[in-house]
Amino acid sequence: MDDAAKLQMYLQTLGDANRLKMINYIGERECSVSEIVESTGLSQPLVSHHLRTLRESQILETERKGPFVYYKLKDKRLLSALGILLEISGELKDRKPHEAMFCSPPWWTSFWGSK
Amino acid sequence: MDDAAKLQMYLQTLGDANRLKMINYIGERECSVSEIVESTGLSQPLVSHHLRTLRESQILETERKGPFVYYKLKDKRLLSALGILLEISGELKDRKPHEAMFCSPPWWTSFWGSK
DNA sequence: CGTTCATATAAATGTTTGTTTATATGTTAA
DNA sequence: TTAACATATAAACAAACATTTATATGAACG
Numbered sequence: 132m133d134d135a136a137k138l139q140m141y142l143q144t145l146g147d148a149n150r151l152k153m154i155n156y157i158g159e160r161e162c163s164v165s166e167i168v169e170s171t172g173l174s175q176p177l178v179s180h181h182l183r184t185l186r187e188s189q190i191l192e193t194e195r196k197g198p199f200v201y202y203k204l205k206d207k208r209l210l211s212a213l214g215i216l217l218e219i220s221g222e223l224k225d226r227k228p229h230e231a232m233f234c235s236p237p238w239w240t241s242f243w244g245s246k
Numbered sequence: 247m248d249d250a251a252k253l254q255m256y257l258q259t260l261g262d263a264n265r266l267k268m269i270n271y272i273g274e275r276e277c278s279v280s281e282i283v284e285s286t287g288l289s290q291p292l293v294s295h296h297l298r299t300l301r302e303s304q305i306l307e308t309e310r311k312g313p314f315v316y317y318k319l320k321d322k323r324l325l326s327a328l329g330i331l332l333e334i335s336g337e338l339k340d341r342k343p344h345e346a347m348f349c350s351p352p353w354w355t356s357f358w359g360s361k
Numbered sequence: 362c363g364t365t366c367a368t369a370t371a372a373a374t375g376t377t378t379g380t381t382t383a384t385a386t387g388t389t390a391a
Numbered sequence: 392t393t394a395a396c397a398t399a400t401a402a403a404c405a406a407a408c409a410t411t412t413a414t415a416t417g418a419a420c421g
Binding site (some may be wrong): 177181 | 407409410411412413418419420
């Protein structure tokens with residue numbers, strides 16, 4: 132797998148509303164599956180499925196603690212990149228720019244409906 | 247359309263190998279469709295179709311000059327963001343990092359098979 | 362051990378998406 | 392206006408993907 136393919140896979144994985152919601156909720160923290168299920172309002176199997184995708188794309192990594200499995204970002208630089216992209220896309224037609232969501236905390240408040 | 251949706255759309259559009267190839271070829275320049283067709287080796291209708299997607303996502307913008315239509319990036323910051331993402335994804339399993347493709351020229355040589 | 366809780370997987374379904382083939386629109390020049 | 396070139400669109404098809412429902416694995420605790 133060459134670098135173009137890696138980048139493509141990485142971006143494709145990011146380009147899903149529910150997965151972005153999850154990444155946004157996780158941020159710089161470490162979250163259990165049930166926490167993500169609850170905060171996103173998505174079904175448990177759906178969350179688990181997307182988490183698998185995110186893990187296989189190596190965007191998230193896991194650690195088991197007792198009965199819980201915790202997910203966190205593998206590379207925090209992702210937040211910077213998403214910050215830029217959010218800025219760019221936020222300036223597109225029919226809406227104006229605003230505070231950055233990604234980048235540095237607290238950016239996980241109020242935009243995605245995550246609590 | 248809220249910002250989450252915009253970001254999602256933006257990322258989804260980026261997450262395609264052929265579209266990335268085209269963006270990579272265009273870079274900071276302004277390119278005609280036939281130039282892109284030739285450099286990518288893709289069929290003309292396919293290129294035209296992807297260019298439409300990129301234009302509708304407001305990643306590219308167009309200018310007509312005589313019989314030619316030129317496409318260029320609407321926001322050059324995209325290259326910085328892609329630079330970060332390329333760095334991150336390049337460090338993933340089964341391959342090691344290397345020079346950045348996006349960011350500053352000449353990053354459009356040699357990685358995508360674009361000439 | 363057997364029950365309960367947390368998470369993962371499988372099969373089934375409907376939708377979206379990329380690609381091809383064929384054709385149309387638009388521009389220039391003779 | 393007709394011919395030649397540049398680009399765009401449409402229909403048709405196949406493959407990929409997100410989602411649901413149902414079930415399985417795995418850990419803790421009585």
